[in-house]
Amino acid sequence: MTSVLQNHFLIPLEDFTQNPDCNFRGREQECVSLIKKCKNLEEFKQAHAQTLKLGMFWSSFVASNLVATCALSNWGSMDYACSIFRQIEEPSSFAFNHMIRGHVKDMNLEQALQVFDEMLECGVVPDNFTYPTLLKACANLPALKEGKQVHGHSFKLGFGDDLFVQNSLINMYGKCGEISLSCAVFDKMVQRSVASWSALIAAHASLGMWGKCLEIFRGMSSEECWRAEESILVNVVSACTHLGALDLGRCTHGSLLRTMSGLNVVVETSLMDMYVKCGSLNKGLFLFQRMIEKNQMSYGVMISGLAMHGQGPEALKLFDEMLEQGLKPDDVAYVGVLSACSHAGLVEEGLKYFGRMKLEHGVISTVQHYGCMVDLLGRVGKLKEAYELIKNISIEPNEVLWRTLLNACRVHQNVEIGEVAARELSLLDSGNAGDYVVLSNLYAQSHSWRDVAKTRKEMMCKGLIQTPGFSLVEMKRKVYRFVSQDVSFPKCDGIYEMIHQMEWQLKFEGYSPDTSVVLHDVDEEEKRRRLSSHSQKLAIAFALIHSSQGSPVRIVRNVRMCSDCHIYTKLISSIYDREITVRDRNQFHHFKDGTCSCRDCYQ
DNA sequence: ATAGGGTTAG
Numbered sequence: 001m002t003s004v005l006q007n008h009f010l011i012p013l014e015d016f017t018q019n020p021d022c023n024f025r026g027r028e029q030e031c032v033s034l035i036k037k038c039k040n041l042e043e044f045k046q047a048h049a050q051t052l053k054l055g056m057f058w059s060s061f062v063a064s065n066l067v068a069t070c071a072l073s074n075w076g077s078m079d080y081a082c083s084i085f086r087q088i089e090e091p092s093s094f095a096f097n098h099m100i101r102g103h104v105k106d107m108n109l110e111q112a113l114q115v116f117d118e119m120l121e122c123g124v125v126p127d128n129f130t131y132p133t134l135l136k137a138c139a140n141l142p143a144l145k146e147g148k149q150v151h152g153h154s155f156k157l158g159f160g161d162d163l164f165v166q167n168s169l170i171n172m173y174g175k176c177g178e179i180s181l182s183c184a185v186f187d188k189m190v191q192r193s194v195a196s197w198s199a200l201i202a203a204h205a206s207l208g209m210w211g212k213c214l215e216i217f218r219g220m221s222s223e224e225c226w227r228a229e230e231s232i233l234v235n236v237v238s239a240c241t242h243l244g245a246l247d248l249g250r251c252t253h254g255s256l257l258r259t260m261s262g263l264n265v266v267v268e269t270s271l272m273d274m275y276v277k278c279g280s281l282n283k284g285l286f287l288f289q290r291m292i293e294k295n296q297m298s299y300g301v302m303i304s305g306l307a308m309h310g311q312g313p314e315a316l317k318l319f320d321e322m323l324e325q326g327l328k329p330d331d332v333a334y335v336g337v338l339s340a341c342s343h344a345g346l347v348e349e350g351l352k353y354f355g356r357m358k359l360e361h362g363v364i365s366t367v368q369h370y371g372c373m374v375d376l377l378g379r380v381g382k383l384k385e386a387y388e389l390i391k392n393i394s395i396e397p398n399e400v401l402w403r404t405l406l407n408a409c410r411v412h413q414n415v416e417i418g419e420v421a422a423r424e425l426s427l428l429d430s431g432n433a434g435d436y437v438v439l440s441n442l443y444a445q446s447h448s449w450r451d452v453a454k455t456r457k458e459m460m461c462k463g464l465i466q467t468p469g470f471s472l473v474e475m476k477r478k479v480y481r482f483v484s485q486d487v488s489f490p491k492c493d494g495i496y497e498m499i500h501q502m503e504w505q506l507k508f509e510g511y512s513p514d515t516s517v518v519l520h521d522v523d524e525e526e527k528r529r530r531l532s533s534h535s536q537k538l539a540i541a542f543a544l545i546h547s548s549q550g551s552p553v554r555i556v557r558n559v560r561m562c563s564d565c566h567i568y569t570k571l572i573s574s575i576y577d578r579e580i581t582v583r584d585r586n587q588f589h590h591f592k593d594g595t596c597s598c599r600d601c602y603q
Numbered sequence: 604a605t606a607g608g609g610t611t612a613g
Contacts, residue, residue: 025604032605065605072606094605101606132608167608195609202610231610238612270612277613301613332613 031056032065040075063088064095071102078102093127101133112137128162135168139175147172167195174203210239228259237270244556245474246278269298276305279554279581304336309588310597312344331363338372350376378408383417399430410442418442433464471539472556475546482538498541509571514564536565552579560584
């Protein structure tokens with residue numbers, strides 16, 4: 001028996017073909033709105049059946065919309081969409097575009113590219129909607145070669161000036177690691193949107209080009225279209241964290257508070273991390289305590305933050321609290337816990353946590369965890385135990401582990417194990433000049449001058465140069481970068497005079513430069529000259545000149561400071577009555593009244 | 604004739 005509905009709607013197909021005006025478009029529209037109303041796959045199947053019953057399925061407009069809805073809805077299915085798509089005799093670019101989008105949504109990126117190939121084979125001309133999605137597929141693969149081809153293709157078809165295409169290109173090149181091409185596209189744009197800036201900033205952030213991030217953000221702020229967006233500001237906060245730019249970080253915090261009605265966990269955690277890593281532990285703690293929703297990551301950030309600032313026992317207390325809250329610690333939280341133990345010299349606790357890690361929380365030990373353990377044992381002089389640990393490790397030991405052991409051997413003057421570590425390092429052929437420096441210092445301390453000479457010679461023969469160390473200092477919301485021996489910066493006016501004055505005063509405090517840390521084959525005077533232009537000293541001189549009396553000085557470094565800079569900074573903090581905070585690769589040094597919070601375990 | 608680009612924490 002035929003239903004009322006069918007009698008009412010069913011129109012013979014020939015009517016449509018013979019008389020396109022018999023309200024055919026209207027019926028197509030009705031079908032499409034029926035399709036778009038579907039809330040789940042069940043309803044969608046009914047709608048699909050309806051179009052078949054009504055004879056409307058053979059309208060490619062209707063079928064394309066079935067494909068579109070099924071491909072893009074979260075309840076949809078690409079298999080289903082595909083089976084409909086295959087029944088369309090001459091699919092339009094609209095249908096192809098949605099097949100591509102559907103595959104990209106499901107992260108079947110290669111299939112997305114295949115559909116594009118098919119589109120070209122069928123002679124369907126891509127339009128301005130095709131390229132953004134296609135470029136997203138290239139970006140997420142990532143596939144630079146294909147991306148470039150798509151770029152060229154879109155250009156040939158006249159979409160070189162399309163805003164959406166260009167924004168997708170910035171993203172694609174960024175994800176493929178070709179940041180200069182991202183910039184090239186961006187620079188050529190006549191008109192830009194927030195998405196253009198967002199893509200460019202995110203691209204630089206993902207590559208760790210933090211200084212550039214801030215530069216671009218500044219450029220954005222002076223544009224008319226500028227709008228503070230949460231995602232952009234979080235990247236800016238992250239840049240501030242890495243650069244140690246506390247003042248700019250504070251400003252960005254202000255922008256967030258002004259723009260957003262409330263801050264979510266992600267934003268709050270990034271802010272917390274910024275304060276902690278820029279040296280303001282208390283502000284970070286304050287934010288943490290007031291957070292309504294804390295998750296695994298917020299705890300992880302705070303635990304490693306406390307560890308970095310030398311507050312081991314507090315870090316462990318927080319870890320216990322995390323467990324009480326029913327949160328599962330992950331590998332990063334454990335790195336924080338273990339480094340807290342090592343900074344505080346809590347050997348027994350460290351071993352206990354290391355054992356619990358896998359047993360209780362199923363966290364697989366990574367090289368970082370082993371690194372903490374080697375450091376923990378090495379710091380208290382348990383060098384043999386540390387060496388055994390590396391030997392019996394289940395994963396391939398990397399250079400960081402051997403380097404940590406070598407350092408510990410230098411501190412505790414164990415030549416025997418130190419030589420083993422150095423040999424392993426040279427086998428790994430990392431080409432790190434610092435390793436030779438540490439080994440030669442170890443020999444120097446035990447007065448094995450022939451070995452010192454041999455080590456230095458080996459280093460020279462390999463043509464190794466020490467990683468250029470730099471120090472960052474923020475002044476009036478700008479970050480200045482100092483490299484050792486560098487005189488080329490514009491703001492260097494007065495720095496050398498200041499250095500001279502500082503050294504004069506240091507002499508009265510009994511300071512004499514420790515030229516043994518300079519391993520270049522130059523005379524004593526040249527060594528002293530080089531020592532006095534270490535980047536940290538330049539940065540301190542700059543900060544003392546450009547900030548008011550008594551205000552704290554904050555410095556961020558890429559590598560550890562040398563022992564001469566450490567003692568120098570201690571004395572400067574007392575002579576000039578300044579608190580000086582230096583962040584290196586793994587910890588903070590709070591210099592105050594001639595002492596340092598690291599208890600001189602800086603190596 | 605329908606639609607689209609960027610996007611966040613250690």
